[in-house]
Amino acid sequence: SLAEAASRCRGCALYEDASQTVFGHGHPDASIMLVGEQPGDREDVEGLPFVGPAGRLLARALGDADIDPEWTYQTNVVKHFKFTRKGGTRRIHQKPNRSEVVACRPWLIAEIHALQPTTIVLLGATAAQALLGNTFRVSESRGELLSLPIEIDVDAAPLLSATVHPSSVLRARVDREKAYQQLVADLSKVRANLTNRE
């Protein structure tokens, strides 16, 4: 019902140019919720999060960290694709601004309440700052186990962890393999923590 309600969201202007709302998707009993920035071009067309190149890299990194992607719930802070057009047809991703993030945040909070994940992994600065505030720096605190801000009221507080966005690995010109292995290392810490609590 949340996804259905979000499909009609007019909380900011991004719905005007996007094809559709891309709500979160995944296992309803998932213990891990992965939060990205916003749907990309492929996601906007297919209506599902992380089905494009960044999603494929994320799936590989999860597998390498011994996390079954089928057992995760994947979503984004912003549920509509924001883009500019280049050369008539090509759609180029644009970072959502603070007011778009703030307008969309209640959907993410509602997803957290509905799913009650034990761990939330924030992928990239937009996701991390949406929940942890603008002063949070992924470069300084990636891979650490953090907790959800007190104002997000849930029964059993999930652990929070932030790492880079998989797109940043795809964009890395030098040391892409190193950037990939660091992402896997951050996800492996999340995996180890789950095992410790099992």
Ligand code: URA
């Ligand atoms: N990037 C994101 O942040 N989310 C997606 O769903 C796809 C690409």
